[in-house]
Amino acid sequence: MVQGTGSNVGKSLIVAGLCRLFSNRGLSVRPFKPQNMSNNAAVTDDGGEIGRAQALQAMGCRVPLSVHMNPVLLKPETETGAQVIVQGKRFGTMKAREYGRQKETLLPKVLESFEITASKADLVIVEGAGSPAEINLRAGDIANMGFAEAAGLPVILCADIDRGGVIASVVGTHAVLEANEQQRIKGFFVNRFRGDPSLFDNGMREIVARTGWQGLGVVPWFADAGKLPAEDALGLEDGFGKGGLKIVVPVISRIANFDDLDPLRLEPGVTLELVQPGEALPGDADIVLLPGSKSTVGDLAFFRNQGWDLDLRAHHRRGGHILGVCGGYQMLGKTISDPEGIEGGPGTVDGLGYLNVDTVLTPEKSTVFAEGVHEASGAPFSGYEIHIGRTTGPDCDRPMMQLKDGHSDGAISEDGLVSGTYVHGLFTSDTFRSAFLKSFGVVSALSYDRDIDRILDDLAEHLEKVLDIGAIFAVAKAR
Structure with missing residues (x-):
């Protein structure tokens, strides 16, 4: 399971890249996200809807979309309420506090979907939501450590250096987690580095020394990331093109x-x-x-x-x-x-x-x-x-x-x-x-799906060069 030190640290993209990487190695791979919050949804082959990020990850795996890849999808309708989609179908509309009381009851459905997904794969790569450091949300959690513990999954942590404070974000996450949750995290990597990654060697050593977690690599900025479908409206701040x-x-x-x-x-x-x-x-x-x-x-x-x-x-x-x-x-x-x-x-x-x-x-x-x-x-x-x-x-x-x-x-x-x-x-x-x-x-010369497929291959190659893929694969728990 890939969890993050915060929202928008690049978890979705990394999971998509890892899905394509291991698929290229001949494995049957599936993505999974227990709980997602996004109004960017995709229709699945089994007649429901999931988050668009999981659709991209499924494309990375070269497999059809299934509602079980994202069993709980929250689609915000107001500042305080959202439509709740469970296993692809509308479950109801709830205020945040009401959903907080309900989410623990959804864990059996989430675990059911995970088992269905896992039964079809050699490897499942799970994406967390937000951060496990949000310990105020830990009670009844189904998105991060609550799910990882219920499913018995090892975790690797993704941190974003582009926003600054990356050492504090990783070490701080370690500090607020319970001891058993600290032990569940088997390693970390640093994402979105600009420049010479060796300049952060001392930073990696400091994090390892302060957490005991294995350093799995530093991922340089991937320039074509902006060409892939965005998960949420945060990616809609700029216009494009000069046609x-x-x-x-x-x-x-x-x-x-x-x-x-x-x-x-x-x-x-x-x-x-x-x-x-x-x-x-x-x-x-x-x-x-x-x-x-x-x-x-x-x-x-x-x-x-x-x-x-x-x-x-x-x-x-x-x-x-x-x-x-x-x-x-x-x-x-x-x-x-x-x-x-x-x-x-x-x-x-x-x-x-x-x-x-x-x-x-x-x-x-x-x-x-x-x-x-x-x-x-x-x-x-x-x-x-x-x-x-x-x-x-x-x-x-x-x-x-x-x-x-x-x-x-x-x-x-x-x-x-x-x-x-x-x-x-x-x-x-x-x-x-x-x-x-x-x-x-206007004359179009774009082959959109082919270009997205090529970018996923490029992303997989990018990760292969900079992450300790052998160590990441070794972390995956045999079932």
Whole structure:
């Protein structure tokens, strides 16, 4: 199990790299994360959802996605509450304190999923969440040491030198853990080093002397890490590219499944600009893309509070294009009704009104793969749906997509400038993305999945050179 000295220290990326490394050695490998918190989810082959980081790790292993790779997924809806997904299905919506009381009861499900995952693998690489040093959360823990102890797993610790204080973070973690937890940690490594790693030799020796843990290596900065799908919205702070087609994305407060943007940010002919709260939507945008949301009604209010509704109106008057994906699609309609109070109090709110459609939020959640063709170009696509709600109305008679199962999806406005779809992952499909960009005069030469696969191989090679892989493999507990 790979645990970290804190959040965002690079655990997910390291696990993905180790998954590919051991897969390249001929082992059957599986990723596992007992509890994840992210609104960036993936649909699994067994019909549920897991964190996007585990989907990338599964790609590293070259295996299909399963709900058992991430049995508990928390999807924040407010500052204090989240939707709880258990073994791929919606379990309920809980405030943080309520979940704190409930999480220990989920341990049997977590252990069940781990055993199912382990039964199919020579090696399971488990990722912790946050840090075991958060001892205020230790009671009932299922994410870090609580799970490691219940499953009887050895642990290696990941620390991030780029944020500073790395010696204190490792030694401090050792200091606050119980003696049996200290003994469970078999080694540590330092991640994201810039410059000559030998300059930290004395630092490694100090940590070893103060903790007794084995030093497993120093991992230099991996430049292509930013090209891989990010786990959370912390990776959405900068725009990308300097191409002639400008696609603008307002970063709403509960942005979800924002990996939709990943292929676009790698396109040389595209400038992808992420507009942060408090900033105006730029007047020179060609396309404004409204992304998915975990709380559509709340994010619609957030959108208006930024004044983005006025900016969008000006963009549309100038003849600019608008694309809404999932929650963004729902926002573009006339109304959003929540009769059962799924996202708050029951009621109906006015949408932005660019599409002549209405949405009704329903408790049932659609988590399915989607295949078909783009209505305008005939280009094939594959993606997935992960949403609540049904959208109907006259503009649905001009669908954006025709699905393989015979149904249509999405809607296009009468003037052709505004479109919406429930399908995530469209831009991952090279053929669709190429056709979409061609309609705006951009030629695509990107093979997205192939490039991601190459980066995973490069990451595995990177780790092979700098980590004591033999020692890490020796730590793995035979079952």
